[in-house]
Amino acid sequence: MSGAPSLPAGTWLRVFARLFAVQAGYNYEVMIGNGIAYAAEPAFRLLPGGRGGAAYKAALARHSRYFNAHPYLAALAVGALVRAELDGEDPARIERFRTACCGPLGAAGDRLVWAGWLPFCSALALLAFGAGFPAAGVVGVFVGTFNLGHVTLRAWGLWAGYRDGLKVAAALGNPVLRQGPLQVARGSALVAGAALPLVMQRIGAQQASALGVELALAAVLAAALARWQGRVDGWHVGVGLLAVFVLYSVMR
Amino acid sequence: MIAPGTLALLALLGAVVGLDGVSFPQAMLSRPLVAATLGGAVCGNPVAGLLVGILLECFALETMPFGASRYPEWGPASVAAGVVAAIPGGNPEALARIVPFAVVAGLGAAMLGGRTLLRLRRYNLSAATRRRDDIAAGDASAIVGLQRAGFAMDFLRAGVLTTVFVLVLVPVRDMVLAESGAPGVLAVAVAGTLGVGVAGSAYWKVVHTTKGYAWWLLAGVCAGLAAVALR
Numbered sequence: 001m002s003g004a005p006s007l008p009a010g011t012w013l014r015v016f017a018r019l020f021a022v023q024a025g026y027n028y029e030v031m032i033g034n035g036i037a038y039a040a041e042p043a044f045r046l047l048p049g050g051r052g053g054a055a056y057k058a059a060l061a062r063h064s065r066y067f068n069a070h071p072y073l074a075a076l077a078v079g080a081l082v083r084a085e086l087d088g089e090d091p092a093r094i095e096r097f098r099t100a101c102c103g104p105l106g107a108a109g110d111r112l113v114w115a116g117w118l119p120f121c122s123a124l125a126l127l128a129f130g131a132g133f134p135a136a137g138v139v140g141v142f143v144g145t146f147n148l149g150h151v152t153l154r155a156w157g158l159w160a161g162y163r164d165g166l167k168v169a170a171a172l173g174n175p176v177l178r179q180g181p182l183q184v185a186r187g188s189a190l191v192a193g194a195a196l197p198l199v200m201q202r203i204g205a206q207q208a209s210a211l212g213v214e215l216a217l218a219a220v221l222a223a224a225l226a227r228w229q230g231r232v233d234g235w236h237v238g239v240g241l242l243a244v245f246v247l248y249s250v251m252r
Numbered sequence: 253m254i255a256p257g258t259l260a261l262l263a264l265l266g267a268v269v270g271l272d273g274v275s276f277p278q279a280m281l282s283r284p285l286v287a288a289t290l291g292g293a294v295c296g297n298p299v300a301g302l303l304v305g306i307l308l309e310c311f312a313l314e315t316m317p318f319g320a321s322r323y324p325e326w327g328p329a330s331v332a333a334g335v336v337a338a339i340p341g342g343n344p345e346a347l348a349r350i351v352p353f354a355v356v357a358g359l360g361a362a363m364l365g366g367r368t369l370l371r372l373r374r375y376n377l378s379a380a381t382r383r384r385d386d387i388a389a390g391d392a393s394a395i396v397g398l399q400r401a402g403f404a405m406d407f408l409r410a411g412v413l414t415t416v417f418v419l420v421l422v423p424v425r426d427m428v429l430a431e432s433g434a435p436g437v438l439a440v441a442v443a444g445t446l447g448v449g450v451a452g453s454a455y456w457k458v459v460h461t462t463k464g465y466a467w468w469l470l471a472g473v474c475a476g477l478a479a480v481a482l483r
Contacts, residue, residue, distance in 0.1 A: 020277035025402040027377035034380065034387070038399045041392055057390030064387050064395055071278060114316040118280065119458050122309055125285055126451070129306050130476075135289050135298040138306075146280050185462040192455040193472020196448050197480050199306065203447075204348065204440035211480065214445045221449030226456045234450040235311040239359040245442050246353050249434030 004162060005086050007043060012158075014042035015082065019075050019154050030066045036078060037064035043082040059085045062094065068102050070109020075154045077101055079161020080168040087165060097166050104169075108177050113153070116184035121146040123191040130198025254295075254335070254422060261294050262331060262418055263411040269327035270410020274369065275403050282327030284308030284358065291334025300347050301334030304354045308333060310447035311359060313454035325365030328410050332417035333358030336425045346429060348436025352443045353428045361417045368409055376402045 022035035037060050047055040069077055077098070084094050125142035133141065160171040171177075200214055225234040254262070269290070273282040281287065285305040292301015308330055315323045336354040339346050379401050380387065386394035432439075459465040 021275060021399060021403060023278070024275040024400075024406070025376050025380070025398045026274060027373050027380055029377050029380065034395055034398050037395050041395065051392075056392075059390070060392055060395060061388055061390035064390075110318050114318055115458055118316065119313060119455065121280075122283070122285070122313060123455070126306065126309070129285075129302070131479075135293070135302040138302060139286050139289050142283070142285060143280065150279065182462060185459045185465065186468045188455060189459040189462070189465045189468035190472040190475075192451070193469045193474075194476035194479070195472075196452055197473065197476035199310075199451075200444055200448050201480050201483070203303065203306070203444035204437065210441065214441055215448075218445045218449040218452060221446065222452030222456065225450065225453035226460075229453075229457060233314060234453045235314040235359065238311055238446045238450040239356060242352050242359075242443060242446055243356050245434070245439075246356055246428065246432075249349075249352070249439065250428055250431045252433050 004083055004165070005046075007046070007082075007162070011042050011046065015039055015078065016075075016155065016158055018042070019078060019158065022074050022078075023071050030064065031068035032071065032074060033067040034064050036067045036074065036081070039074075039078045040082050040085075044085060047085060055085075058091070062091060063098075065098075067098060069105035070113060072113055072150060072153050073105040073109040073157055075157030076161040076168060076171060077105055079158040079163075080165055081161075083162045083165035089166060093166065101168075104172055108172060111181045112177060112184070113150075116181045116188070117149050118146065120184050120188040120191065121149075123188050123195050126195035126199050127191055130195050130200075130202050132202065254418060258294060259415060259418065262291065262335060263415045265290055265294060266328040266331045266414020266417075267407045267411030269331060270325070270365075270413065271403070271407050273325055273327045273410075275406040282325075282330075284312050284326050284330040284333070287327050287330035288334035288337070288358065291331035292338040293334075295335050295338035295340075297338035297342055297347075300337040300339070300342070303347070304333050304337040304351060304358065305330060307351070307355045307443055307447040308358045308362075310451035310454075311355075312362075313451050314457075322370065323366055324359070324362035325369050326362050327365070328414040328417060329358050329361030329365050331414050332361055332421050335418050336421050339425075339429070345436045348440045349432050349434060350425060350429055350439075352434075352439050353425060353432075355443050355447070357417075357421050357424070361421070365413055368413060372402070372406055372409055375405055 018039040022032050022039050025034040026032055040063055044056050044059045045051045047059060049055050063081060121142055124145055125138050128138045128141040161168050164171055197215055201211055269282045269287045272279055288305030288308060289298050289301040292298045312326050317323050333354045336357055337347060337350060339350060380398055383394040
């Protein structure tokens, strides 16, 4: 972290802890803007004039404005913005950076986490369930694996953002962010493919012939929903059919 | 009937997993497979909670919280679904018969929960609007206060929501159980087929733009079927 002013360990910890609550004040006007100011506030106390000084207040005012990004990758922005403020960067440049990084941080986070890591970890948990793990084991596999990636991503984001300051765009070229979603998607395909037949078996098929029929029906449903992608939501179809079954079983 | 102490514990659990969904810390304790298992565990039957949680997870894979999209809220709803599945006495046939209702109840509750999240965001906005001048002046107490107020309201919202879901759904479960004529084997098979089908399509949507995905999926399915056959 050459050239970056060193932050006390307590400040790092406070900023890092607050990153987990970055969305607590989420609203449709400034989105997570208030959360960004909240997370960065402990570091702004180190600005000239200290807590309550003019630089401190100006920085808080700047960073409580509109900001939106994936909550985990918001760490990258917070690190970069803290560094920029402590380096005394031009406020207009900081504002341009804030505007420019919303889109990339949102898209990269959605791709890596919501469309990658989370479905992968769910598939791992489904596999653990199908393999016969006890309840604590299935939950442990999911929560442990997911949060290994989650906490690491937030910690790396804060560190890389602070290291690079407003030049943090290079960090978005990190191999994990560029190639990670591809590899995770392949892993999800492999693990989910293996997990779903095992899940079906554990859920209740008593006989091989019944399991075959259920898997075939599930495959037909999956293919139909995939074909109608964008026109129908699979989970709406699922809940509708299940509700019809519940009504039928009660009324017959 | 749920004992008051158990109901209080469920409300606390619902508040924690509801908070986890958006406000703090997004550790995915709010995912159905976690929250429903914990809900079932509080009522003495984590296995029943896990079964319903796995099925709800299959549906939840379709509703990831991309961007500022509106999505169901799974935490409190899943806790309630886990409670619904954890029938006192732990009779396996009764559990099997109630699974479809528990899943439908969880999905419906998740949709309602999502609407309360919109209300929470409007509350956050009104709180921010009231303190707009202070925030614009860089008043730290206003900024920190807004985060804490959002945190507290989310906690309260999720706790109340879970309590209402449990109080409403448990008596309905008992009625459904008394009236339902479907055998447990069929009930579980229908819920499982729908859940696995929806999960299959959700995974296809996630991976189908990835180069070579079909081979990875095929390899996985072959491995899964081989494991099933070898059991």
